Amino acid sequence: MSSLDVVLGRALTVPGISGAVLLDAVTGLTYAESGDVSGSQDSCEIAEIARTRLTRAGASGELESVVVTTSTRHLVTLQLPRRGDPLLLCATVDRERTNLTWALRELHQHADELLA
Amino acid sequence: MTQSGTEEPLADSRNVPALLSALRDRARSCTVRVTGAPGGSIHVRDGLVVAMETPGAPGIEGLLLRSGRISEEAWSEVRASDTTHEHLAAELVARGLVGAGELEVISLGALFDAAFALSLAVPDTWEVADPVPALHRNAGVTPERLLDEVSRRINLLAGEPGSAAALARTRLRSVPTAGLPGTAAGLPARHQQVLAHTDGRGTARDIAFALGRGLFAVMMDLRHLLDRGLVQPHTSSAGIRPSTATRGAPTAPPSTASSAAPRPVTLPRREPGRNSAPEPRPHD
Numbered sequence: 001m002s003s004l005d006v007v008l009g010r011a012l013t014v015p016g017i018s019g020a021v022l023l024d025a026v027t028g029l030t031y032a033e034s035g036d037v038s039g040s041q042d043s044c045e046i047a048e049i050a051r052t053r054l055t056r057a058g059a060s061g062e063l064e065s066v067v068v069t070t071s072t073r074h075l076v077t078l079q080l081p082r083r084g085d086p087l088l089l090c091a092t093v094d095r096e097r098t099n100l101t102w103a104l105r106e107l108h109q110h111a112d113e114l115l116a
Numbered sequence: 117m118t119q120s121g122t123e124e125p126l127a128d129s130r131n132v133p134a135l136l137s138a139l140r141d142r143a144r145s146c147t148v149r150v151t152g153a154p155g156g157s158i159h160v161r162d163g164l165v166v167a168m169e170t171p172g173a174p175g176i177e178g179l180l181l182r183s184g185r186i187s188e189e190a191w192s193e194v195r196a197s198d199t200t201h202e203h204l205a206a207e208l209v210a211r212g213l214v215g216a217g218e219l220e221v222i223s224l225g226a227l228f229d230a231a232f233a234l235s236l237a238v239p240d241t242w243e244v245a246d247p248v249p250a251l252h253r254n255a256g257v258t259p260e261r262l263l264d265e266v267s268r269r270i271n272l273l274a275g276e277p278g279s280a281a282a283l284a285r286t287r288l289r290s291v292p293t294a295g296l297p298g299t300a301a302g303l304p305a306r307h308q309q310v311l312a313h314t315d316g317r318g319t320a321r322d323i324a325f326a327l328g329r330g331l332f333a334v335m336m337d338l339r340h341l342l343d344r345g346l347v348q349p350h351t352s353s354a355g356i357r358p359s360t361a362t363r364g365a366p367t368a369p370p371s372t373a374s375s376a377a378p379r380p381v382t383l384p385r386r387e388p389g390r391n392s393a394p395e396p397r398p399h400d
Contacts, residue, residue, distance in 0.1 A: 002220055002254060002255050003216040003217050003220055004217050004220050004221070007217065022221075024221075024225065024333075026306070026330075026333040026336055026337070027225070027228075027269070027330065027332050027333050027336065028268075028272075029224070029225065029228055029265065031220070031221050031224055031225075051304065052304075055302050055303070055304060056302050058302075082218070083183055083184065083185055084179070084183050084185075084222075084328070084329065085306065085329065085330075085333055087221065113217075114217045115215050115217040115218040115221065116215045116216070116217060116218075
Protein backbone atom coordinates (compact mmCIF):
# COMPACT_ATOMS: atom_id res chain seq x y z
CA MET A 1 0.00 0.00 0.00
CA SER A 2 1.33 3.42 -0.88
CA SER A 3 2.13 6.03 1.71
CA LEU A 4 -0.70 8.20 0.39
CA ASP A 5 -3.20 5.36 0.84
CA VAL A 6 -2.01 4.79 4.40
CA VAL A 7 -2.59 8.42 5.38
CA LEU A 8 -5.98 8.58 3.70
CA GLY A 9 -6.92 5.33 5.43
CA ARG A 10 -6.06 6.89 8.77
CA ALA A 11 -8.29 9.85 7.96
CA LEU A 12 -11.22 7.48 7.68
CA THR A 13 -10.77 6.40 11.29
CA VAL A 14 -11.99 9.86 12.31
CA PRO A 15 -15.68 9.57 13.28
CA GLY A 16 -17.91 11.10 10.63
CA ILE A 17 -15.41 11.08 7.74
CA SER A 18 -16.63 8.45 5.32
CA GLY A 19 -14.40 9.13 2.32
CA ALA A 20 -11.26 11.00 1.30
CA VAL A 21 -9.49 11.57 -1.98
CA LEU A 22 -6.29 13.39 -2.96
CA LEU A 23 -6.48 15.25 -6.28
CA ASP A 24 -4.26 17.46 -8.38
CA ALA A 25 -5.78 20.94 -8.28
CA VAL A 26 -4.80 21.72 -11.89
CA THR A 27 -5.07 18.44 -13.79
CA GLY A 28 -7.76 16.79 -11.66
CA LEU A 29 -5.70 13.60 -11.49
CA THR A 30 -6.60 11.32 -8.57
CA TYR A 31 -3.47 10.35 -6.64
CA ALA A 32 -5.18 8.29 -3.94
CA GLU A 33 -8.65 7.63 -2.60
CA SER A 34 -10.25 5.78 0.24
CA GLY A 35 -13.84 5.07 1.32
CA ASP A 36 -16.90 6.69 -0.23
CA VAL A 37 -15.66 9.34 -2.65
CA SER A 38 -18.79 9.59 -4.79
CA GLY A 39 -19.45 13.12 -3.57
CA SER A 40 -15.97 14.35 -4.43
CA GLN A 41 -16.01 13.73 -8.16
CA ASP A 42 -16.48 17.38 -9.08
CA SER A 43 -14.39 18.82 -6.27
CA CYS A 44 -11.58 19.90 -8.59
CA GLU A 45 -13.97 21.76 -10.85
CA ILE A 46 -15.76 23.39 -7.91
CA ALA A 47 -12.46 24.51 -6.41
CA GLU A 48 -11.32 25.94 -9.74
CA ILE A 49 -14.56 27.90 -10.12
CA ALA A 50 -14.23 29.25 -6.59
CA ARG A 51 -10.58 30.16 -7.16
CA THR A 52 -11.02 31.98 -10.45
CA ARG A 53 -14.27 33.72 -9.56
CA LEU A 54 -12.96 34.96 -6.24
CA THR A 55 -9.79 36.24 -7.86
CA ARG A 56 -11.76 37.91 -10.61
CA ALA A 57 -13.98 39.52 -8.00
CA GLY A 58 -10.93 41.12 -6.44
CA ALA A 59 -10.25 38.75 -3.56
CA SER A 60 -6.59 38.51 -2.68
CA GLY A 61 -4.67 35.53 -1.38
CA GLU A 62 -4.80 31.88 -2.25
CA LEU A 63 -7.81 29.63 -1.93
CA GLU A 64 -7.66 27.55 1.26
CA SER A 65 -10.87 25.57 1.42
CA VAL A 66 -14.30 25.05 -0.04
CA VAL A 67 -17.16 23.58 2.00
CA VAL A 68 -20.36 22.52 0.28
CA THR A 69 -23.10 21.57 2.71
CA THR A 70 -26.15 19.47 1.97
CA SER A 71 -28.87 18.38 4.38
CA THR A 72 -26.90 15.26 5.32
CA ARG A 73 -23.20 15.95 4.79
CA HIS A 74 -20.40 18.38 4.20
CA LEU A 75 -18.13 18.05 1.19
CA VAL A 76 -14.89 19.56 2.42
CA THR A 77 -12.08 20.48 0.02
CA LEU A 78 -8.76 21.68 1.40
CA GLN A 79 -6.16 23.12 -0.94
CA LEU A 80 -2.70 21.91 0.03
CA PRO A 81 -0.01 24.38 -1.07
CA ARG A 82 3.34 22.88 -2.04
CA ARG A 83 6.23 23.63 -4.33
CA GLY A 84 4.57 23.13 -7.68
CA ASP A 85 0.90 22.87 -8.46
CA PRO A 86 -1.29 22.56 -5.34
CA LEU A 87 -3.21 19.45 -4.33
CA LEU A 88 -6.77 19.08 -3.08
CA LEU A 89 -7.73 16.91 -0.13
CA CYS A 90 -11.45 16.26 -0.42
CA ALA A 91 -13.48 14.54 2.29
CA THR A 92 -17.09 13.53 2.82
CA VAL A 93 -18.23 14.43 6.33
CA ASP A 94 -21.43 13.03 7.87
CA ARG A 95 -23.27 15.90 9.58
CA GLU A 96 -24.96 13.64 12.13
CA ARG A 97 -21.74 12.08 13.36
CA THR A 98 -19.43 15.05 13.75
CA ASN A 99 -19.31 18.79 13.41
CA LEU A 100 -17.53 20.77 10.75
CA THR A 101 -14.97 22.41 13.01
CA TRP A 102 -13.77 19.12 14.42
CA ALA A 103 -13.63 17.52 10.97
CA LEU A 104 -11.59 20.43 9.58
CA ARG A 105 -9.13 20.17 12.46
CA GLU A 106 -8.65 16.46 11.88
CA LEU A 107 -8.30 16.85 8.13
CA HIS A 108 -5.66 19.55 8.50
CA GLN A 109 -3.62 17.20 10.70
CA HIS A 110 -3.78 14.44 8.10
CA ALA A 111 -2.99 16.89 5.32
CA ASP A 112 0.29 17.69 7.01
CA GLU A 113 1.18 13.98 7.05
CA LEU A 114 0.30 13.37 3.41
CA LEU A 115 3.34 14.86 1.74
CA ALA A 116 5.82 14.25 4.56
CA MET B 117 7.23 -3.68 -34.46
CA THR B 118 9.50 -6.19 -32.80
CA GLN B 119 9.36 -8.20 -29.64
CA SER B 120 12.09 -9.76 -27.63
CA GLY B 121 12.35 -11.77 -24.43
CA THR B 122 12.29 -15.37 -23.43
CA GLU B 123 8.51 -15.73 -23.10
CA GLU B 124 6.15 -16.56 -25.92
CA PRO B 125 5.32 -13.69 -28.29
CA LEU B 126 2.46 -11.38 -27.40
CA ALA B 127 -0.24 -11.98 -29.96
CA ASP B 128 -2.47 -9.05 -29.10
CA SER B 129 -0.13 -6.12 -29.65
CA ARG B 130 -1.60 -4.28 -32.63
CA ASN B 131 -1.12 -1.03 -30.73
CA VAL B 132 0.53 0.09 -27.53
CA PRO B 133 -2.62 0.03 -25.31
CA ALA B 134 -3.38 -3.51 -26.52
CA LEU B 135 0.21 -4.50 -25.81
CA LEU B 136 0.01 -3.08 -22.28
CA SER B 137 -3.23 -4.99 -21.67
CA ALA B 138 -1.57 -8.20 -22.82
CA LEU B 139 1.37 -7.51 -20.51
CA ARG B 140 -1.10 -6.88 -17.69
CA ASP B 141 -2.83 -10.21 -18.32
CA ARG B 142 0.52 -12.02 -18.11
CA ALA B 143 1.79 -9.95 -15.15
CA ARG B 144 4.99 -9.30 -17.09
CA SER B 145 7.86 -7.12 -15.94
CA CYS B 146 9.56 -5.45 -18.88
CA THR B 147 10.34 -2.19 -20.64
CA VAL B 148 8.44 -1.22 -23.77
CA ARG B 149 10.53 0.97 -26.05
CA VAL B 150 8.44 3.18 -28.31
CA THR B 151 9.97 4.95 -31.30
CA GLY B 152 8.51 7.93 -33.08
CA ALA B 153 7.96 11.54 -32.20
CA PRO B 154 8.27 11.87 -29.27
CA GLY B 155 8.79 8.16 -28.48
CA GLY B 156 9.86 6.93 -25.07
CA SER B 157 10.05 4.04 -22.65
CA ILE B 158 7.24 2.40 -20.67
CA HIS B 159 8.29 0.54 -17.55
CA VAL B 160 6.03 -2.35 -16.54
CA ARG B 161 6.29 -4.28 -13.28
CA ASP B 162 4.09 -7.32 -12.68
CA GLY B 163 1.78 -6.15 -15.42
CA LEU B 164 1.31 -2.63 -14.01
CA VAL B 165 2.81 0.51 -15.50
CA VAL B 166 5.04 2.20 -12.93
CA ALA B 167 6.89 4.78 -15.01
CA MET B 168 7.17 6.33 -18.45
CA GLU B 169 9.94 8.42 -19.90
CA THR B 170 9.56 10.55 -22.99
CA PRO B 171 11.19 13.67 -24.40
CA GLY B 172 7.65 14.99 -24.85
CA ALA B 173 7.10 15.75 -21.16
CA PRO B 174 9.25 16.45 -18.09
CA GLY B 175 10.13 13.32 -16.14
CA ILE B 176 10.55 12.92 -12.40
CA GLU B 177 14.13 14.13 -12.55
CA GLY B 178 13.17 17.26 -14.46
CA LEU B 179 10.28 18.00 -12.13
CA LEU B 180 12.48 17.63 -9.07
CA LEU B 181 15.31 19.75 -10.42
CA ARG B 182 13.63 22.46 -12.49
CA SER B 183 11.08 23.19 -9.78
CA GLY B 184 13.90 23.67 -7.30
CA ARG B 185 12.80 20.85 -5.00
CA ILE B 186 16.31 19.43 -4.96
CA SER B 187 19.64 20.81 -6.14
CA GLU B 188 21.84 19.46 -8.91
CA GLU B 189 24.52 18.61 -6.38
CA ALA B 190 22.16 16.59 -4.18
CA TRP B 191 20.81 14.76 -7.21
CA SER B 192 24.33 13.90 -8.39
CA GLU B 193 25.17 12.51 -4.95
CA VAL B 194 22.06 10.33 -4.97
CA ARG B 195 22.88 8.96 -8.39
CA ALA B 196 26.47 8.29 -7.37
CA SER B 197 25.34 6.39 -4.29
CA ASP B 198 23.17 4.01 -6.32
CA THR B 199 25.02 3.10 -9.48
CA THR B 200 22.39 0.51 -10.47
CA HIS B 201 19.68 3.23 -10.24
CA GLU B 202 17.29 0.67 -8.80
CA HIS B 203 16.83 2.41 -5.46
CA LEU B 204 16.95 6.09 -6.40
CA ALA B 205 13.48 6.79 -4.99
CA ALA B 206 14.27 5.17 -1.66
CA GLU B 207 17.56 7.05 -1.50
CA LEU B 208 15.86 10.39 -2.17
CA VAL B 209 13.43 9.78 0.69
CA ALA B 210 16.06 8.34 3.05
CA ARG B 211 18.22 11.45 2.61
CA GLY B 212 15.26 13.65 3.43
CA LEU B 213 15.45 15.40 0.06
CA VAL B 214 11.77 14.80 -0.67
CA GLY B 215 8.91 13.30 1.34
CA ALA B 216 7.63 9.84 0.50
CA GLY B 217 4.14 11.15 -0.23
CA GLU B 218 5.48 14.06 -2.25
CA LEU B 219 7.63 11.75 -4.37
CA GLU B 220 4.66 9.47 -4.91
CA VAL B 221 2.62 12.42 -6.16
CA ILE B 222 5.43 13.49 -8.50
CA SER B 223 5.95 9.94 -9.72
CA LEU B 224 2.28 9.40 -10.56
CA GLY B 225 1.96 12.86 -12.07
CA ALA B 226 4.95 12.29 -14.35
CA LEU B 227 3.62 8.86 -15.36
CA PHE B 228 0.23 10.14 -16.48
CA ASP B 229 1.80 13.19 -18.09
CA ALA B 230 4.15 11.04 -20.17
CA ALA B 231 1.22 8.83 -21.20
CA PHE B 232 -0.62 11.93 -22.34
CA ALA B 233 2.41 13.19 -24.28
CA LEU B 234 2.85 9.83 -25.99
CA SER B 235 -0.81 9.78 -26.97
CA LEU B 236 -0.46 13.01 -28.97
CA ALA B 237 1.26 11.22 -31.86
CA VAL B 238 1.03 7.79 -33.44
CA PRO B 239 4.15 5.78 -32.57
CA ASP B 240 6.28 4.28 -35.34
CA THR B 241 7.35 1.05 -33.71
CA TRP B 242 7.48 -0.53 -30.27
CA GLU B 243 9.35 -3.44 -28.79
CA VAL B 244 9.29 -5.34 -25.53
CA ALA B 245 12.66 -5.56 -23.82
CA ASP B 246 13.98 -6.73 -20.49
CA PRO B 247 13.19 -4.45 -17.56
CA VAL B 248 15.62 -1.65 -16.85
CA PRO B 249 15.76 0.41 -13.66
CA ALA B 250 13.55 3.49 -13.64
CA LEU B 251 13.02 6.12 -10.99
CA HIS B 252 9.51 5.70 -9.61
CA ARG B 253 7.59 5.48 -6.36
CA ASN B 254 4.10 4.15 -6.88
CA ALA B 255 2.32 0.83 -6.77
CA GLY B 256 1.63 0.77 -10.51
CA VAL B 257 -1.30 1.73 -12.69
CA THR B 258 -3.46 -0.50 -14.85
CA PRO B 259 -3.44 0.16 -18.60
CA GLU B 260 -7.19 0.74 -18.44
CA ARG B 261 -6.80 3.58 -15.95
CA LEU B 262 -4.04 5.11 -18.04
CA LEU B 263 -6.24 5.04 -21.10
CA ASP B 264 -9.22 6.52 -19.24
CA GLU B 265 -7.14 9.37 -17.87
CA VAL B 266 -5.58 10.14 -21.25
CA SER B 267 -9.03 10.21 -22.86
CA ARG B 268 -10.30 12.57 -20.15
CA ARG B 269 -7.39 14.91 -20.75
CA ILE B 270 -7.80 14.97 -24.49
CA ASN B 271 -11.51 15.74 -24.11
CA LEU B 272 -10.78 18.56 -21.67
CA LEU B 273 -8.46 20.25 -24.15
CA ALA B 274 -10.75 20.01 -27.16
CA GLY B 275 -11.54 23.36 -28.77
CA GLU B 276 -9.68 26.11 -30.56
CA PRO B 277 -7.09 25.92 -32.08
CA GLY B 278 -8.16 22.31 -32.60
CA SER B 279 -7.31 19.06 -30.94
CA ALA B 280 -5.02 18.58 -27.99
CA ALA B 281 -2.28 17.56 -30.41
CA ALA B 282 -2.76 20.79 -32.38
CA LEU B 283 -2.57 22.84 -29.20
CA ALA B 284 0.62 21.02 -28.22
CA ARG B 285 2.22 21.97 -31.54
CA THR B 286 1.06 25.59 -31.50
CA ARG B 287 3.49 28.30 -30.50
CA LEU B 288 1.57 30.88 -28.53
CA ARG B 289 2.44 34.45 -27.71
CA SER B 290 0.82 36.91 -25.40
CA VAL B 291 -1.32 39.61 -26.97
CA PRO B 292 0.05 43.17 -26.74
CA THR B 293 -2.61 44.21 -24.26
CA ALA B 294 -1.65 41.41 -21.86
CA GLY B 295 1.20 43.55 -20.60
CA LEU B 296 -0.97 46.52 -19.73
CA PRO B 297 -1.37 47.28 -16.03
CA GLY B 298 -4.31 45.45 -14.52
CA THR B 299 -4.92 43.09 -17.42
CA ALA B 300 -3.20 40.09 -15.86
CA ALA B 301 -3.68 41.24 -12.28
CA GLY B 302 -6.64 38.94 -11.71
CA LEU B 303 -4.77 35.84 -12.79
CA PRO B 304 -3.44 33.22 -10.39
CA ALA B 305 0.34 33.21 -10.05
CA ARG B 306 0.77 30.06 -12.14
CA HIS B 307 -1.18 31.60 -15.04
CA GLN B 308 1.00 34.69 -14.88
CA GLN B 309 4.11 32.51 -15.00
CA VAL B 310 2.86 30.70 -18.08
CA LEU B 311 1.86 34.00 -19.65
CA ALA B 312 5.36 35.33 -19.12
CA HIS B 313 6.76 32.37 -21.09
CA THR B 314 4.44 32.69 -24.09
CA ASP B 315 6.86 34.51 -26.34
CA GLY B 316 5.89 32.85 -29.62
CA ARG B 317 9.07 30.77 -29.73
CA GLY B 318 8.20 27.80 -27.54
CA THR B 319 5.46 25.21 -27.46
CA ALA B 320 3.62 23.99 -24.36
CA ARG B 321 6.31 21.35 -23.99
CA ASP B 322 9.04 24.00 -23.89
CA ILE B 323 7.17 25.98 -21.24
CA ALA B 324 6.60 22.82 -19.18
CA PHE B 325 10.31 22.01 -19.21
CA ALA B 326 11.25 25.60 -18.39
CA LEU B 327 8.89 25.78 -15.41
CA GLY B 328 9.34 22.21 -14.19
CA ARG B 329 5.62 21.52 -14.50
CA GLY B 330 3.63 18.85 -16.27
CA LEU B 331 2.81 19.21 -19.95
CA PHE B 332 -0.92 18.75 -19.45
CA ALA B 333 -1.02 21.23 -16.56
CA VAL B 334 0.66 23.85 -18.73
CA MET B 335 -1.71 23.12 -21.61
CA MET B 336 -4.68 23.54 -19.26
CA ASP B 337 -3.33 26.94 -18.26
CA LEU B 338 -2.71 27.87 -21.90
CA ARG B 339 -6.29 26.87 -22.70
CA HIS B 340 -7.49 29.17 -19.93
CA LEU B 341 -5.34 32.03 -21.25
CA LEU B 342 -6.62 31.39 -24.78
CA ASP B 343 -10.21 31.52 -23.56
CA ARG B 344 -9.51 34.85 -21.86
CA GLY B 345 -7.92 36.21 -25.02
CA LEU B 346 -4.57 36.84 -23.36
CA VAL B 347 -2.55 34.65 -25.74
CA GLN B 348 -2.90 33.84 -29.41
CA PRO B 349 -1.25 31.50 -31.90
CA HIS B 350 1.99 32.97 -33.13
CA THR B 351 2.16 33.54 -36.87
CA SER B 352 5.40 33.71 -38.79
CA SER B 353 7.14 37.07 -38.62
CA ALA B 354 7.12 37.36 -42.41
CA GLY B 355 3.35 37.52 -42.36
CA ILE B 356 3.04 40.34 -39.89
CA ARG B 357 6.18 42.42 -40.55
CA PRO B 358 5.33 45.76 -42.14
CA SER B 359 6.60 46.13 -45.65
CA THR B 360 9.67 48.29 -46.12
CA ALA B 361 9.42 48.36 -49.91
CA THR B 362 9.23 51.69 -51.74
CA ARG B 363 5.64 52.79 -52.01
CA GLY B 364 4.18 54.34 -55.15
CA ALA B 365 4.59 53.59 -58.81
CA PRO B 366 7.71 51.75 -59.87
CA THR B 367 10.50 53.96 -61.15
CA ALA B 368 10.34 54.53 -64.89
CA PRO B 369 13.40 53.67 -66.97
CA PRO B 370 15.71 56.60 -67.68
CA SER B 371 14.37 58.76 -70.37
CA THR B 372 16.42 59.92 -73.31
CA ALA B 373 15.14 63.44 -72.74
CA SER B 374 17.77 64.79 -70.36
CA SER B 375 15.69 67.88 -69.54
CA ALA B 376 13.09 65.75 -67.82
CA ALA B 377 15.60 63.90 -65.68
CA PRO B 378 16.26 65.28 -62.20
CA ARG B 379 19.57 67.00 -61.75
CA PRO B 380 22.06 64.92 -59.88
CA VAL B 381 22.56 66.04 -56.30
CA THR B 382 26.22 66.50 -55.46
CA LEU B 383 27.76 66.84 -52.06
CA PRO B 384 28.83 70.37 -51.14
CA ARG B 385 32.48 70.94 -51.69
CA ARG B 386 34.69 73.02 -49.47
CA GLU B 387 36.46 75.85 -51.22
CA PRO B 388 39.71 77.50 -50.07
CA GLY B 389 39.15 80.76 -48.25
CA ARG B 390 35.65 79.96 -47.14
CA ASN B 391 34.43 78.55 -43.83
CA SER B 392 37.62 79.78 -42.16
CA ALA B 393 37.79 80.40 -38.45
CA PRO B 394 36.31 83.79 -37.47
CA GLU B 395 38.56 86.68 -36.61
CA PRO B 396 39.15 87.02 -32.85
CA ARG B 397 36.98 89.65 -31.30
CA PRO B 398 38.41 92.25 -28.92
CA HIS B 399 36.69 90.92 -25.81
CA ASP B 400 37.70 87.29 -26.35
